Amino acid sequence: QSALTQPASVSGSPGQSITISCTGTNSDIGAYDYVAWYQQHPGEAPKVIIYDVTKWPSGISKRFSGSKSGNTASLTISGLQAEDEADYYCSSYTSGKSPYVFGTGTRVIVL
Amino acid sequence: QAQFVQSGPEVKKPGASVTVSCKASGYTFTTYLIHWVRQAPGQGPEWMGWIDPGRARTKYSQRFQDRVTFSSNTSASSVYLDLSSLKSEDTAVYYCARGGFFSVNGFDIWGQGTMVTVSS
Numbered sequence: 198q199s200a201l202t203q204p205a206s207v208s209g210s211p212g213q214s215i216t217i218s219c220t221g222t223n224s225d226i227g228a229y230d231y232v233a234w235y236q237q238h239p240g241e242a243p244k245v246i247i248y249d250v251t252k253w254p255s256g257i258s259k260r261f262s263g264s265k266s267g268n269t270a271s272l273t274i275s276g277l278q279a280e281d282e283a284d285y286y287c288s289s290y291t292s293g294k295s296p297y298v299f300g301t302g303t304r305v306i307v308l
Numbered sequence: 309q310a311q312f313v314q315s316g317p318e319v320k321k322p323g324a325s326v327t328v329s330c331k332a333s334g335y336t337f338t339t340y341l342i343h344w345v346r347q348a349p350g351q352g353p354e355w356m357g358w359i360d361p362g363r364a365r366t367k368y369s370q371r372f373q374d375r376v377t378f379s380s381n382t383s384a385s386s387v388y389l390d391l392s393s394l395k396s397e398d399t400a401v402y403y404c405a406r407g408g409f410f411s412v413n414g415f416d417i418w419g420q421g422t423m424v425t426v427s428s
Contacts, residue, residue, distance in 0.1 A: 200352060231413040235353075242403055242421055243353060248414030286352050290413045295369040297343075297355040297413065 201225065201287050201300035208306040209277045217303045219270040219287035225298055227268040231290035234263060234272045238283045247272060274305070282307045310334035312404050312419035319425045325392040328422045330404035337385040338362030341407040343415055344378065344389050348400040358407060359387055394426045 202220040209215040219226070219234075226232055232250045235243035245254055247263040250270065260275045270289070274281055287300035315329040330342065344356040357368040361380040368376055377390040387404060402422045405415035 233414040242418035245414045245416055248410045254416060288413060295355060299353045302352040
């Protein structure tokens, strides 16, 4: 089961919007609306910020939004803030040999 | 407030086994699946499997199924990961995480992580 493909890094200035892509296959992202996104600051556990492609857990800022088209999911961060600087990982349910797969990760840099 | 507290860091030699524990509190322990996820240094997370703590049903990633065992102790509200035949590539932070609160995917509560170092 190969990891989902994400860009290694994305950068933006405070206040800008950035988008992170997550490319899978028709066995994972393309097959299910069970895509989640996680934010991870150094030394901390991942924190879920989006689930079921577009939904927010309680307490998560609406500046984070998710979408999906075909085999690619995307996370958009609007109004970029310094505290958004972190690693972001996508995850999908999959019909493969193991039911969950994570992405390679994207480092968001706030300039 | 739901939380997981995991056991402390471990240093093991190649070929040895390790046990990591994860104690739940703040919710009904048997209601949700608990997943194990590991993260090697500088790498993304990797799903290892889940356990249904109330019925002790398990599902393992094919990558680990020959070497890993999950167990639960409902009286202690704890789950355990046993990983055998350790290799240097098993050096990673091991997390327990709660699944199923929102949906099929999206783990809402994570332990603080347990660093396992495999070195001769």
